[in-house]
Amino acid sequence: MIFLLAACASPPTGSDSGPVDTADTSANVDPCVDAPHLTWETFGQGFLTAQCQTCHASTAPDRHGAPDEVTFDTVEQAWLFADSILSSSTGGMPSMPPAGGVPEDDRQRLTWWLSCGTPGT
Numbered sequence: 334m335i336f337l338l339a340a341c342a343s344p345p346t347g348s349d350s351g352p353v354d355t356a357d358t359s360a361n362v363d364p365c366v367d368a369p370h371l372t373w374e375t376f377g378q379g380f381l382t383a384q385c386q387t388c389h390a391s392t393a394p395d396r397h398g399a400p401d402e403v404t405f406d407t408v409e410q411a412w413l414f415a416d417s418i419l420s421s422s423t424g425g426m427p428s429m430p431p432a433g434g435v436p437e438d439d440r441q442r443l444t445w446w447l448s449c450g451t452p453g454t
């Protein structure tokens with residue numbers, strides 16, 4: 334799919350033919366193309382619990398300074414903070430979790446869930 338789009342966008346002369354610059358191309362491709370359908374149950378809850386709730390759970394014994402109101406205890410809260418979660422935890426320079434260490438695959442799934450999934454699920 335990505336190859337076909339790139340091929341269509343190439344100049345007809347073929348002078349630029351060569352390896353497709355996937356980094357550049359993917360920035361222009363809708364992140365939801367071919368995205369698997371993920372939900373709180375199939376991905377979100379497990380991810381947030383493992384990566385974020387040590388500091389963000391309302392019941393966390395030591396929140397390490399995470400803001401009181403930023404909690405991901407429920408699917409409703411996760412979607413309430415969807416934009417902040419995406420901006421802090423996906424993209425080129427994620428700031429959350431502060432220590433990093435989230436596999437790239439999981440950051441991709443997080444994007445698929447909150448950008449492409451059905452809001453509230």
Ligand code: HEC
Pocket residue numbers: 381384385386387388389396397398399400403414417418421422428429430431432
């Ligand atoms: C080690 C503790 C810790 C972990 C783990 C952690 N956070 Fe945070 N988080 C903080 C602290 C401290 C702040 C407040 C300071 C700041 O904003 O940098 C914060 C702030 C935030 C904020 C509000 C400010 C902003 O940047 O938009 C969001 C949203 C957030 N975290 C999301 C997440 C997500 C999503 C994860 C998991 C992928 C996560 N955090 C993991 C400690 C943590």
